[in-house]
Amino acid sequence: MNDHNYYQNNIDLKSEPKIFKTKVDGIEFQIKTDNGVFAKTGVDYATEILLKTAEISQNSSILDVGCGYGIIGLFMAKKYDCQVEMIDVNERALALAKDNLELNNLSGNVHYSDCFSEVSGQYDFIISNPPIRAGKKVIYKIYEDAKPHLKEGGSFIIVIQKKHGAESTIKKLEEIYEHVEIVYKKKGFFVIKSY
Numbered sequence: 001m002n003d004h005n006y007y008q009n010n011i012d013l014k015s016e017p018k019i020f021k022t023k024v025d026g027i028e029f030q031i032k033t034d035n036g037v038f039a040k041t042g043v044d045y046a047t048e049i050l051l052k053t054a055e056i057s058q059n060s061s062i063l064d065v066g067c068g069y070g071i072i073g074l075f076m077a078k079k080y081d082c083q084v085e086m087i088d089v090n091e092r093a094l095a096l097a098k099d100n101l102e103l104n105n106l107s108g109n110v111h112y113s114d115c116f117s118e119v120s121g122q123y124d125f126i127i128s129n130p131p132i133r134a135g136k137k138v139i140y141k142i143y144e145d146a147k148p149h150l151k152e153g154g155s156f157i158i159v160i161q162k163k164h165g166a167e168s169t170i171k172k173l174e175e176i177y178e179h180v181e182i183v184y185k186k187k188g189f190f191v192i193k194s195y
Contacts, residue, residue: 143169
């Protein structure tokens with residue numbers, strides 16, 4: 001059985017870095033990836049939907065929670081000229097996110113944080129394809145802890161599949177946030193905006 005999960009620190013896992021080219025919503029990226037990170041062979045469908053449907057304002061401040069190798073932050077920096085901060089518990093993912101900012105001539109702040117443990121700022125948007133396999137306790141902590149880190153008028157945007165608990169997620173978000181909107185719903189995928 002594989003003991004290495006993308007939502008853990010995988011720095012000791014054998015490294016076999018690869019670079020692939022991808023296009024998200026018509027924007028090209030070079031992505032460096034490796035063992036022990038989520039979607040290492042290409043941008044996953046849920047994240048792609050999130051990026052295509054999230055309504056983001058130009059020049060916003062963005063926090064990408066559970067950034068992996070950084071595609072959400074890269075996309076937001078390139079398409080919307082956002083100030084991007086990316087956090088994760090996986091040290092290898094963080095190193096890749098830094099490399100990917102450089103590879104794509106973008107800037108951003110990338111650092112370790114267990115949920116919001118090392119986050120002090122407030123943001124216009126907090127965005128996540130949450131680490132479902134980390135379990136409900138972790139996911140719900142992300143939902144709760146995001147709220148005080150939103151600027152006035154800010155939004156928390158996530159993507160989740162129906163089979164991974166979209167309906168219970170909506171109920172949980174409605175307990176925390178005043179407004180919860182389903183921005184996109186198709187083929188079992190939900191993009192949800194809370195504010």
